[in-house]
Amino acid sequence: xxxxxxxxxxxxxxxxxxxxxxxVQSLIELGHExxxxxxxxxxFDPVEHPRHYQSRRDDQRFLPLNEQRHAFDNRQLxxxxxxxxxxxxxxxxxxxxxxxxxxxxxxxxxxxxDRVMVYGGLYSGSRRYDRGVLRGKRAICSVTTGxxxxxxxxxxxGGDISRLMYPIHCSLYYLGFEVLPPQLSFGxxxxxxxxxxxxxxxxxxxxxxxxxxxRLPRLESEAPIPFSGWDDWDEQGVLGLxxxxxxx
Amino acid sequence: xxxxxxxxxxxxxxxxxxxxxxxVQSLIELGHExxxxxxxxxxFDPVEHPRHYQSRRDDQRFLPLNEQRHAFDNRQLxxxxxxxxxxxxxxxxxxxxxxxxxxxxxxxxxxxxDRVMVYGGLYSGSRRYDRGVLRGKRAICSVTTGxxxxxxxxxxxGGDISRLMYPIHCSLYYLGFEVLPPQLSFGxxxxxxxxxxxxxxxxxxxxxxxxxxxRLPRLESEAPIPFSGWDDWDEQGVLGLxxxxxxx
Numbered sequence: 001x002x003x004x005x006x007x008x009x010x011x012x013x014x015x016x017x018x019x020x021x022x023x024v025q026s027l028i029e030l031g032h033e034x035x036x037x038x039x040x041x042x043x044f045d046p047v048e049h050p051r052h053y054q055s056r057r058d059d060q061r062f063l064p065l066n067e068q069r070h071a072f073d074n075r076q077l078x079x080x081x082x083x084x085x086x087x088x089x090x091x092x093x094x095x096x097x098x099x100x101x102x103x104x105x106x107x108x109x110x111x112x113x114d115r116v117m118v119y120g121g122l123y124s125g126s127r128r129y130d131r132g133v134l135r136g137k138r139a140i141c142s143v144t145t146g147x148x149x150x151x152x153x154x155x156x157x158g159g160d161i162s163r164l165m166y167p168i169h170c171s172l173y174y175l176g177f178e179v180l181p182p183q184l185s186f187g188x189x190x191x192x193x194x195x196x197x198x199x200x201x202x203x204x205x206x207x208x209x210x211x212x213x214x215r216l217p218r219l220e221s222e223a224p225i226p227f228s229g230w231d232d233w234d235e236q237g238v239l240g241l242x243x244x245x246x247x248x
Numbered sequence: 249x250x251x252x253x254x255x256x257x258x259x260x261x262x263x264x265x266x267x268x269x270x271x272v273q274s275l276i277e278l279g280h281e282x283x284x285x286x287x288x289x290x291x292f293d294p295v296e297h298p299r300h301y302q303s304r305r306d307d308q309r310f311l312p313l314n315e316q317r318h319a320f321d322n323r324q325l326x327x328x329x330x331x332x333x334x335x336x337x338x339x340x341x342x343x344x345x346x347x348x349x350x351x352x353x354x355x356x357x358x359x360x361x362d363r364v365m366v367y368g369g370l371y372s373g374s375r376r377y378d379r380g381v382l383r384g385k386r387a388i389c390s391v392t393t394g395x396x397x398x399x400x401x402x403x404x405x406g407g408d409i410s411r412l413m414y415p416i417h418c419s420l421y422y423l424g425f426e427v428l429p430p431q432l433s434f435g436x437x438x439x440x441x442x443x444x445x446x447x448x449x450x451x452x453x454x455x456x457x458x459x460x461x462x463r464l465p466r467l468e469s470e471a472p473i474p475f476s477g478w479d480d481w482d483e484q485g486v487l488g489l490x491x492x493x494x495x496x
Contacts, residue, residue: 010297011310046294046355049258062259064349065394065438101312103415103422104352107294107359113350129405146313147485155487155494157377157476159418163411167351170407174351190313228405237395239403246403 001032001220004091008039008098008109015188015205016144019212020097023142026216035087039108044080046111052078069120077118084116093219094139094177096168099188100146103164113171122175130229132176139177140219141168142212148187148196169225178224183212249280249468252339256287256346256357263436263453264392267460268345271390274464283335287356292328294359300326317368325366332364341467342387342425344416347436348394351412361419370423378477380424387425388467389416390460396435396444417473426472431460 005023009016020036027034045052050062057070071077077085088094098105117123122133143165151158165182172179185208189201196204228239239246253271257264268284275282293300298310305318319325325333336342346353365371370381391413399406413430420427433456437449444452476487487494 010312013309014311040297046359048349048354049288061261063262063438064258101296102358102361102365103418104358106296107355107362110350110352110358111294111355114355117350150484150486153486155476155491157481157485157487159415163414164418166411167407167415170351170412190311228403233405236398237405238398238401239405243403 001092002090003027003032003034003093003095004037004087005034005095005097006037006039006109006112008096008106008112010040014099015185015208016097016099018205018209019142019144019185022209022213023095023097023216026213030217035090037084037087039112042080044108044112046108046114048111048114052081052115065119068118072118072121077121081116081118084112085118085121088116088122088134088137092137094137095142095219096139097142099144100164103159105168117171117175128174128176129227130176132174135176135178137177138180138219138224139172140180140182141165141172142183142185144185144188146187146189149184152184152186173225173227179227180219180222180224183215185212249340250338251275251280251282251341251343252285252335253282253343253345254285254287254357254360256344256354256360258288262347263433263456264345264347266453266457267390267392267433270457270461271343271345271464274461278465283338285332285335287360290328292356292360294356294362296359296362300329300363313367316366320366320369325369329364329366332360333366333369336364336370336382336385340385342385343467344387344389346389347392348412351407353416365419365423376422376424377475378424380422383424383426385425386428386467386472387420388428388431389413390431390433392433392436394435394437397432400432400434421473421475427475428467428470428472431463433460 005020007016007020011017024034024036048064053067053071055074055076057066096109098109104110127133145152145158147158150156152161154160161184169179187196187204188208226245228243228245232239232243234240253268255264255268259265272282272284296312301315301319303322303324305314344353344357346357352358375381393400393406395406398404400409402408409432417427435444435452437444474493476491476493480487480491482488
């Protein structure tokens with residue numbers, strides 16, 4: 001299996017880096033090919049911007065979707081985007097490793113979606129969801145949070161983690177991925193926001209690392225999140241009243 | 249009332265720009281002070297990065313929360329961040345004007361949270377939620393989407409819009425804002441993803457603009473989204489079983 005790890009943290013000694021390193025080592029030991037896309041180290045530019053388009057379809061108005069399609073069709077995408085797309089096409093499994101910052105992925109990883117997932121190339125009106133370009137591949141988010149697990153329950157003050165993860169899962173599913181339930185490493189406290197004593201905390205981090213290491217061999221066979229698809233929807237793109245998932 | 253409009257779109261002729269312009273003109277006519285933060289025009293850098301910290305607390309490991317607090321306490325924040333914070337402190341109402349890209353705000357606006365909302369300055373363990381630094385202020389997201397409204401219903405293929413907006417609303421609420429229900433401009437089609445004929449589409453855009461213009465005078469008095477607060481939570485930060493919002 002070819003595994004692409006998209007890793008987004010500015011500090012090589014961070015806990016996110018440790019989780020990324022565990023994935024690299026474990027997956028290689030399991031016999032897989034592993035490619036690490038270290039967004040910070042590669043200096044990825046997350047801002048969708050006219051500066052990335054040398055030859056524009058429209059020089060007067062910058063409409064990102066139009067320019068993405070135009071650049072893809074004419075093989076004029078920025079070199080880094082071409083490279084990112086090739087890595088995605090190569091991968092059977094994509095692991096997104098990131099900290100939850102402001103209830104979502106860091107800006108750099110958000111921009112990885114904005115820029116890499118080009119219209120006309122990685123999706124179009126007829127190539128989305130279960131007809132998506134990346135169908136047949138799997139994706140999983142491995143996420144660290146500062147606050148402990150209780151805060152992220154359905155009525156926790158940190159926000160319901162299943163609702164916080166929903167937008168990025170929607171994006172992965174939109175591209176055709178089978179999306180696995182995320183690996184959640186709660187309570188990776190920092191910056192003085194401390195929830196437990198230092199010795200317990202270090203033990204907690206070891207448990208989180210072990211948990212990730214134990215799960216990695218199973219990612220090939222785990223059941224993905226059940227999203228609905230084209231055959232489930234009516235003309236408006238809405239799930240039919242008689243669909244079982246409507247009554248979960 | 250002092251109104252800060254944080255506007256995030258790369259194209260001055262876009263529909264997002266039109267909605268921003270309507271807000272500026274209407275609010276000035278209503279007698280308010282208006283400041284527009286045009287993130288693209290100002291070249292805002294959305295990437296939280298060591299390069300923004302000239303004098304580090306820790307030169308060996310870059311831990312963003314620690315460095316944010318250190319820089320804030322020592323008045324060493326980057327000049328653009330100081331300026332952004334001053335604008336927030338000045339504002340009574342903040343309008344975030346952006347397109348929904350990949351099920352969330354564009355990377356540039358996501359990074360505005362990552363970098364401007366500095367730990368130790370705009371929040372701390374004891375200054376969050378209804379004790380947040382920005383309490384007493386209001387915030388609203390004005391959002392355009394490509395797909396029509398039906399796709400964003402609870403069982404729509406575009407993803408339930410109330411779930412898609414939840415993370416950014418959580419972030420605003422975390423800072424202390426009273427968060428108004430968003431202004432949603434659905435079906436701003438583009439890039440060949442067309443959902444209706446051109447003449448109907450132009451009429452649709454006019455209706456969307458009118459709707460926003462009609463709402464603007466009411467933003468001072470509209471009821472915000474009911475979030476729970478410190479007095480509602482138990483020791484774990486979870487809403488009590490007898491709290492009315494638990495049974496909505």
